[in-house]
Amino acid sequence: MSQPRQNRALVIVNTDFCSSDGDVVFGTRRGAKREAEKLSKVLSRLNYEVKLMHNKTAKEIEDLYQQECCCEHGEYFVSIISSHGEEGHIFGSDSEPVKLTRIFQILSSEKCLVLSKIPKIFFIQACRGGELDQGVVVECDSGEPEPECEPDCFSHYLSIPPQTAVMFACSPGYGAFLNISGSMFLQALLRVLEGEERHLDLNRLMTRINWEVAFCCQARGTYEGCKEMPCFVTNLLEEVFPFSAPIVEEADGV
Numbered sequence: 001m002s003q004p005r006q007n008r009a010l011v012i013v014n015t016d017f018c019s020s021d022g023d024v025v026f027g028t029r030r031g032a033k034r035e036a037e038k039l040s041k042v043l044s045r046l047n048y049e050v051k052l053m054h055n056k057t058a059k060e061i062e063d064l065y066q067q068e069c070c071c072e073h074g075e076y077f078v079s080i081i082s083s084h085g086e087e088g089h090i091f092g093s094d095s096e097p098v099k100l101t102r103i104f105q106i107l108s109s110e111k112c113l114v115l116s117k118i119p120k121i122f123f124i125q126a127c128r129g130g131e132l133d134q135g136v137v138v139e140c141d142s143g144e145p146e147p148e149c150e151p152d153c154f155s156h157y158l159s160i161p162p163q164t165a166v167m168f169a170c171s172p173g174y175g176a177f178l179n180i181s182g183s184m185f186l187q188a189l190l191r192v193l194e195g196e197e198r199h200l201d202l203n204r205l206m207t208r209i210n211w212e213v214a215f216c217c218q219a220r221g222t223y224e225g226c227k228e229m230p231c232f233v234t235n236l237l238e239e240v241f242p243f244s245a246p247i248v249e250e251a252d253g254v
Helices: 032-045 058-068 098-106 184-194 202-216
Strands: 007-013 049-055 077-082 089-090 097-099 120-126 164-167 229-234
Touching: 007 032, 007 058, 032 049, 032 077, 032 184, 049 058, 058 097, 058 098, 089 202, 097 098, 097 184, 164 202, 184 202, 202 229
Parallel strands: 007 049, 007 077, 077 120, 120 164
Antiparallel strands: 089 097, 164 229
């Protein structure tokens, strides 16, 4: 009797950024690599075959997703991206942008048949702008808000392939925090995957992460007291439980 195919996870973490002429463009993302290694380890224990990639250029990132279209997959595909970013983009280690719409296009049903019916789940730790969330409570049960002209932040949402969920570390236009201990968002994901909440349906699991970050986390140091509000979008048509497999305990002395 053949064994079921193993779920796959692609984890991409960029910590150092240089331009084509060698100039340092963005700051070093201290703490991000160790965090990605911990997440990879947990996913492996949840029966995922994990590919952890560090400091990849924009072209290399696109190629990694192209390669997934040629692999055999189990019930779920999970990808974690940790990098610098802007709204609708993440940056390669060469400081070149990668459009999220490009990644989603690579994994579309037309171009990636092997993943067309498999739930695809993304967790993206990257800034989406430069605004800081001061955590102010706004009374909004009376009066009409003033209309504002905001950029279209939903265009890349509409491009996600069928059977896909995407969770962002922060809301459109805002920054995502990271320090040497890790990021608010991925540390919350890590806690959930290590606890009993991992058995939740994906929508409830993501909502739990929202709560963890919103109520239990705040920035320290220069941005003392600032908050972060993750958000997610999904077009999944049914409940899925991608992390409910029993954890494989590590052997003593390994």
